[in-house]
Amino acid sequence: TQLLEQSPQFLSIQEGENLTVYCNSSSVFSSLQWYRQEPGEGPVLLVTVVTGGEVKKLKRLTFQFGDARKDSSLHITAAQPGDTGLYLCAGEANAGGTSYGKLTFGQGTILTVHP
Amino acid sequence: NAGVTQTPKFRVLKTGQSMTLLCAQDMNHEYMYWYRQDPGMGLRLIHYSVGEGTTAKGEVPDGYNVSRLKKQNFLLGLESAAPSQTSVYFCASRTHPTWAYNEQFFGPGTRLTVL
Numbered sequence: 001t002q003l004l005e006q007s008p009q010f011l012s013i014q015e016g017e018n019l020t021v022y023c024n025s026s027s028v029f030s031s032l033q034w035y036r037q038e039p040g041e042g043p044v045l046l047v048t049v050v051t052g053g054e055v056k057k058l059k060r061l062t063f064q065f066g067d068a069r070k071d072s073s074l075h076i077t078a079a080q081p082g083d084t085g086l087y088l089c090a091g092e093a094n095a096g097g098t099s100y101g102k103l104t105f106g107q108g109t110i111l112t113v114h115p
Numbered sequence: 116n117a118g119v120t121q122t123p124k125f126r127v128l129k130t131g132q133s134m135t136l137l138c139a140q141d142m143n144h145e146y147m148y149w150y151r152q153d154p155g156m157g158l159r160l161i162h163y164s165v166g167e168g169t170t171a172k173g174e175v176p177d178g179y180n181v182s183r184l185k186k187q188n189f190l191l192g193l194e195s196a197a198p199s200q201t202s203v204y205f206c207a208s209r210t211h212p213t214w215a216y217n218e219q220f221f222g223p224g225t226r227l228t229v230l
Contacts, residue, residue: 006157041223042205042207042224043205044221090158101148101219105158
């Protein structure tokens with residue numbers, strides 16, 4: 001069974017601060033996705049990373065996939081109150097192959113950005 | 116397009132009662148998934164389907180049954196509800212995952228309480 005350990009579980013910061021969320025595993029994933037979830041809604045995909053060492057940027061959000069494809073991080077620069085929400089990482093063991101699209105999710109990080 | 120819809124949105128059951136959660140998608144996706152979300156545990160896969168007429172067990176299948184009689188619908192059944200099944204249930208769909216960047220689209224969730 002593949003596990004994804006996500007940390008921290010809770011993060012409460014002031015507007016304008018930077019933050020990093022980590023997602024770690026002892027297993028190799030062929031792809032890793034980050035989702036954001038608002039209260040009362042389902043998760044929405046932010047980004048997918050596939051290549052070891054890959055870095056993707058989405059405005060103030062930077063996503064990195066570890067060289068060994070066992071870990072990933074999400075960094076937010078100058079956080080805004082609108083960034084508040086639950087952030088989830090999810091890994092796929094054999095993307096495009098026999099994993100049938102099944103995802104293993106981390107526990108999630110609840111981010112609160114205070115004005 | 117409505118995307119992925121789930122009914123009902125909320126439900127309260129007594130221990131031992133049965134119910135069926137309905138998921139519908141209008142994106143002609145082959146793959147569909149049922150997850151449960153509990154505090155501090157991310158999303159865990161219950162059952163999934165790779166096409167009409169097929170189903171398979173996920174990480175936490177005990178106490179649940181599923182059916183996919185039509186491509187657009189995926190039903191999750193609880194034959195004899197238990198308090199441990201109190202959770203938020205999410206359905207997701209995905210086109211055939213031959214490409215790693217294919218994302219899962221999630222429904223808005225069903226909040227189930229078993230007394």
